[in-house]
Amino acid sequence: MNHEGWVQLKLEELSKSLGFRYTPWEEIKDRLTRLRSCMENKGVEALLVVQKMDCYYLSGTAQDCLLFVPLEGKPLLMVRREVERARVESPLEEVIRIKSTRELPSLINNHYGRLPKTMGLELDIFQV
Secondary structure, eight states, rough: OOOHHHHHHHHHHHHHHTTTTOOHHEEEEEHHHHHHHHHHHHSSSSEEEEEEHHHHHHEEEEEEEEEEEESSSSSEEESSSSSHHHHHHOOOOOOEOOOGGGGHHHHHHHHHHSSSSSEEEEEEEEOO
């Protein structure tokens, strides 16, 4: 087992022993569905979520991160520091490390297959 796997296993064990309850996938999925409905109504192909509370609401982790949400396909959670912890806390499948916002275009392109034609940028807490 590599170090990252070991850390993730230990975090899961500690979380269970302390009785932590993480946001279930079904709840995150429902939130993303409602968000995507709003995105579609506004003609937005993708959204970049930067506010910590909104990232938490849509991903289930309170890490220092950015969240790319395409209208279709899997969201991409890009974590600056504790990526192992984010993988334990978040039910999202695509969780990667980001060192700098300069990486955004290439990370989004690699994940989404191209850069979106229209992308919203969330700069304040929203209601979905």
